[in-house]
Amino acid sequence: MSNYKEENICMIHHSQIVAINMDLNSDCQLRRYCSKCLLEKTYDGTIYINSEVQEHIQKIKEEYLEKKAYFLKHNVGTIESLQNAIQNIKVTFSYSLDKIFENLSTEKIRLQNQYFNIEETLNGVDLNNFHYFKLQSNENLFQIESFKSLIKASIDQIKNNESLQFCNQQIENLQEDDEVLTFTRGFNSQESNVIATPSLKILCQMHKKQIIAFDMNINRAKENRMACIQCIEEIPNSYTSLKTVQDKWKKFEEFKKNKYQQILEQNKENKDQILEQLKIISEAHNEMNLQITQYLNDYCQSLNQEMQQIFSQMGKNWAICQQKEIFDNIEKLITPTCNQEFSKNISEHYANEEKFVNLNVFDSIKKIRETLKESFYQISKMIKINSNLQIKSKEIQICEKLQSIRPPFSMNSKQVELSLSIESPRKLQVTKDVVQMSLKIKKFKLNLVPKSVSLSLQITLPSKLKIDKQQIQISMVSKQQKIRFENIIEGQKVTQDQNCYALIFDHTNNLLVAGCGQNIQTFKFNSGSFQSQSVFGQHYSNVTALCFIKFNQFISGDAKGQLQFWKEESNSWKQYQKLSSEHFEQINQILYSKKFNQIITCSNDKNITVLENKNQQVNIWACAQTISSHQSNVCSISLNDSETTLISSGSDKQLQIYSRQINFNLIQTIKVEDIIYRLQFIEDSSFCAQIQTGIHLNFYNFNKNQEQYILNQTAEVQNQKSCSQGFPIGICKKHSMILCKHGTYINVLKKMNNQIYRTEQSINFDTMYLYGALTSDGNYLVTWDYRSKQFQVRQLIVN
Structure with a gap:
């Protein structure tokens, strides 16, 4: 502590040090100055106040640490890449690669520790000891080179394997810089020669010398903040240099500029969004107005034609009528309630x-x-x-409630009201009116001549409300992104004449597997381009389902219920197991439970089968559970994220939900109006289901109070009445996107800001025999359809 005090005392005047000379060529003992020294060396050009020197030293430390961090992070990233590559081929070269992997882990830890040690060491460097400090990297260079030699020697033992070329390339990427930590003057010498010590052309009122510093104490009077060199001598260590103050002011002005720019940009964005929404309202109104008018005109025209035909048959001469027709007419006339029955029948007919x-x-x-x-x-x-x-109230919540709507346009005149109201929640007490928005459709009476339908939109805002405690501000929100898929291989169609009922990507999205008739074909997939790799298979009927279980293993199921297990060895796919007795009809879907290492399949034989691999060394799968709760074909199955809940749908018009205990147990059955060909969990406690003849995609959530899944929303989608099995629903959480086949369409839905899903795009293929797969990142969609007999690739566009 005594040494530290001595270093902060001027050796000549025995006063406190207030400045430092950054010229490293000068005598180390004469580089520290008190206020009296400053008077003598004001125009020397190398004098800087302590705060400036400290900032300069901190900048040098940060730059050095940044350079070191770059190389260290680069090496850590390279080693992590090596670890992943070694892990993938570890099965073949177990002993050697385990040793390499261990060395890599040790080196990774060493590098990470080195980074933290450097950072800790740098924290101890300040203006009092920086000139003694010097850090060399020779030892690190030696360790890196030794480590590289060790790894190369280990890899050379198995270098004949082509898969390890990547490892050698990554090893060469390891590097270490020879940066030495030294502290130099580093100030702009050119500026120093022009103005030795920065100053203003304003003189100190007391000493009549130029202003070179400011007192930044908040309690100081404004007119007493400026200081000359003698002011600094009288009150050392309380001033900030002119240069530092000017730099702070520049930063403040830049901050103000950015803030103003943000306000301008946000204002423009809000204006564009509001105008866009108003345009959407106008376009929707015009489109539906034309559609309603067309409906009514068509109906009136049809009704007029029917009436004209009936009127033309009246007044017919009985002399030319058939005997049966005359008897029927007389039978009607002798019926006492002839008029009443006719009125009732005709009213019911036209009412329908x-x-x-x-x-x-x-x-x-x-x-x-x-x-x-x-x-x-x-x-x-x-x-x-x-x-x-x-x-x-402090807390404000806005509720959106849509009032119930009566069936419109009955035979007698009715008024239809659609209203949107914003109501105050329980905690909110508004002293005056509540904001209301109502959409009123004026009276409409249906007759042979259609009348127009008018829509009026009214928004009533209170003239003035008062807030007792807290101001309310609704922050501006970012524009809702729109998504769509665009075909990216026009003119480069990939023809596939055999029926393709199943497609699937591997975990890297670089391998596409397709069931082509009785065969299986693999493609290398890169940024939307195809490259055929191999064709193989031992099925005796069409492949209808595919599922990857590991990076180099997948399962295929066919129309006769057979399951085949495939593994990649020496760049070719080989079958290592076949199961023919678990199902005896078409396999519709296959799932893999990674957490529990299980395979789950569903089939037209009404069963769901759970397979387990109890001895992974032998790699043999066997049936662990059969679920037979459906009364007809089981069309689709899905697992939630935690793999604790299984859902299924069937041709028996039932949704069934199972909870995993030791086995799966049925806990809920939901009856629906038609077959559900596909369903999919979206989150751990919510899923969607597509009913065959419906025009909506249904969403179910788990209700904790009722302890069961209930329907909580629907989204309108395109459909052509009928549909077919296959092509499971695709989910992309990154873009909040659902991709669902329905009839001849693929519907692309996105979750809006209000948590409601809305159809963003509907792609029509003019055939319901349509199958495909979505990459896990949602960026590419590959399809095959019976009409074109081609693979098509579409890329996701987000704007």
């Missing part, structure tokens, strides 16, 4: 006809309502509530 038209009209109005609801939600998030609003 009218109901069909009304449903079409109502569906169109529902679309307008959904568009308005989504646009209202988007706009409401971008509106800033006036700061004069006063609300008694």
